[in-house]
Amino acid sequence: MSCMRQDLSLILSRVAKKSTSLLGNFTSNLAEMWMHVRTKYDGGKIYNHCNRGSWHNRCYAASLRFNKGIQWSPQTWEETTSSVSGHYFTNLYSKRLQCLKNNTKTKGKKEIKTRRYKRKIKSAKESTAASSKKHYGPEAIQVEADISSEELDKRKQQYLKKHIEISHSEIDDIEINTRLQGSCKRWRDERATRLTASNFGLIFKRNQNTCNTIT
Structure with missing residues (x-):
């Protein structure tokens, strides 16, 4: 009984280690590679609609071809039929x-x-x-007309008041709601509107003639 419990705990511990991937429905590189191999044999079909065995046979054939090489079919014949x-x-x-x-x-x-x-x-x-x-030279297409310097200054002030010059309560609200960082949509939006510690050094050290849209 103790041996069985030890085997079960070993299996469950492996499942527990992969719990984050299972909950988030993530796939590993090995799983992606297997799905790529399988799609060569089932034509990209991901659902087994007919339930007549053909879909499973294609999966088995894909794994045998990957493991045994191009001579997989004659080798499988000899191993199964002697x-x-x-x-x-x-x-x-x-x-x-x-x-x-x-x-x-x-x-x-x-x-x-x-x-x-x-x-x-x-x-x-x-x-x-x-x-x-399409973007340079005489054939370039200018979709939108350039705005005047007065309109540009006006839009800059509006941007500063809306995103940068905010109250302390709004700052606290942003800090609380962006703690998940990469998995939080608001964190990505806020990071795109202002300089943060992670991208400030990159922007500060770059050349003055570098395009502003890179970062």
């Missing part, structure tokens, strides 16, 4: 394995890597040039 699979069945997976080796060998060649890198750089330049024309 017999060798047929000629055409084995030949099919042998061709797939050879095709994978050829692709790996071809992609590893220096000229292929150079060609792939040139295509990547060319596409990046073209996409960057196309997007930059």
Whole structure:
């Protein structure tokens, strides 16, 4: 009985350690990797509607393919039936394995890597040039007209009075309602409206010609 209790306490302790992730419905890197592997076999289906076994079979096939490699099907056949699979069945997976080796060998060649890198750089330049024309030069589109200096001063004063020059009671209210920090929406909103200890040093030390929208 004591051995069983020890095993149960070990299992429950592992569940207790992961309680935060379970309550928040978070996933680990291993779980994300498994879901990525599984979606290759079930076409992105996340619900088992038919309940006829095909969805589970796809999950099993995904795990076997990941663990055993491209020859997973003939190996599983031999382990479960204690017999060798047929000629055409084995030949099919042998061709797939050879095709994978050829692709790996071809992609590893220096000229292929150079060609792939040139295509990547060319596409990046073209996409960057196309997007930059929308924001710079004669083709740039100004959606909103610039406001006057008087209107800008007026809006700055309104912003200061609304967000910065607040009473002590409002300061206490902000302090109480933003203690959760990253998991609190109000904390993120308040952090975006004023300089805090976490971003003041970064802003203070940066160059004067740095764009204000970076931080």
